[in-house]
Amino acid sequence: MPKTARRAAAVAALALAVSGCGGERQPVAAPAAGPVITAIGEATSIPPPPAEREPVTQSAPVEAAITFPRTGSGQWMFTPGSDEVAGKSGRLMRYRIAIETDIDGVGPAEFAKDIRTILGDPRGWTAGGQWRLQQVGPADSADFTLYLATPSSRDRLCGGTPDSYTSCRNGSNVVLNVARWANAVPNYGAPLEVYRQYMVTHETGHRLGQGHELCPGPGKRAPVMEQQTLGLHGCVPNPWPFPDGGREYTGPPGEYDDPIPTGTS
Incomplete structure (x- = not known):
């Protein structure tokens, strides 16, 4: 099947919505994503300059390359929900998953499964008994929407100072930059x-009320709420708040004044 036909079929099979304005630096919150099938903001209707339409390809060490433009259309494929509920106790937080339609090399079903697996990991946020997490469909009420966005759409959703590099949480928007x-x-x-x-656990942690933390010491695990995208400061990578499945692992509150790299690579 030609690529354009495959994309049309994928869009037809999933709920389609148009979004506009929601990194790790937690900018001032913009309005949360509204009902699907609703245009949010005006910026997404403005065609990007021709130079910005050139695709940017990141060769990921997975089965296929992930290809995307720097400036996406702002149109989103919302994946169907799931009956799975991660966690056994605590407040239920429902989330939707949306992928910008310009992104190739990321299957919606596989991406949604990856997100459910990460958020349902026994070392993740549900381990402390405070939270339960469930993916819902585009028409269902949700506490937050998790977006996989092109760099420029990341800037519109995140608000604040655009950097096209980090991911973010902004209000009820949890935004994953596809370049990362x-x-x-x-x-x-x-x-x-x-x-x-x-990146999934960190940004979702912000939605659950977590702030930034510092490295507790050289050679130690980085707290998941450390801004590991910008620097580890002597710590070693760690993606989990409960890495041993027991007591929550944290560091001193605060953040470093690390520069944000330029560009989208």
């Missing part, structure tokens, strides 16, 4: 899978 999902960050010191676990 595809290629992690240089010198992270752990496989891509670990970085993906970190």
Whole structure:
């Protein structure tokens, strides 16, 4: 099946919505994503300059390359919900999953499964008994929406100072920058899978009320709420708040004044 036909079939099979304005630096919150099938903000209707339409390809160490433009359309495929509930006790937080339609190399069903696996991991946020998490469909009420976004759409959703590099949480928007999902960050010191676990858990942690933390000491695990995308400061990568399945692992509150790299790679 031609690529355009496959994309049309995928869009037809999933709920389609248009979004506009929601990194790790937690900018001032913008309005939460509204009902699906609703345009949020005006920016997404403005065609990008021709130079920005050139695709950016990140060669991820997975089966296929993930290809995306720097400036996406702002149109979203919302994946169907699931009956699975992660966690046995605590407040139920329901979330939707949306993938920008310009992104190739990320299957919606596989991506949703990856997110459910990360958020349902026994070392994740449900381990403390305070939270339960469930993915719901596009028409269901939700406490937050998790977006996989192109760099420019990341900037619109995150608000604050645009950087096109980090991921973020902004109000009820949990935004994963596809450039980071595809290629992690240089010198992270752990496989891509670990970085993906970190970025999902970190940004979701912000939605659950968690602030930034510092490295507790050289050679120790980085707290999941440390801004590991920008630097580890002597710690080693760690994507989990309960890495041993027992007591929550944290560091001193605060954040470093690390520079944010330029570009989207």
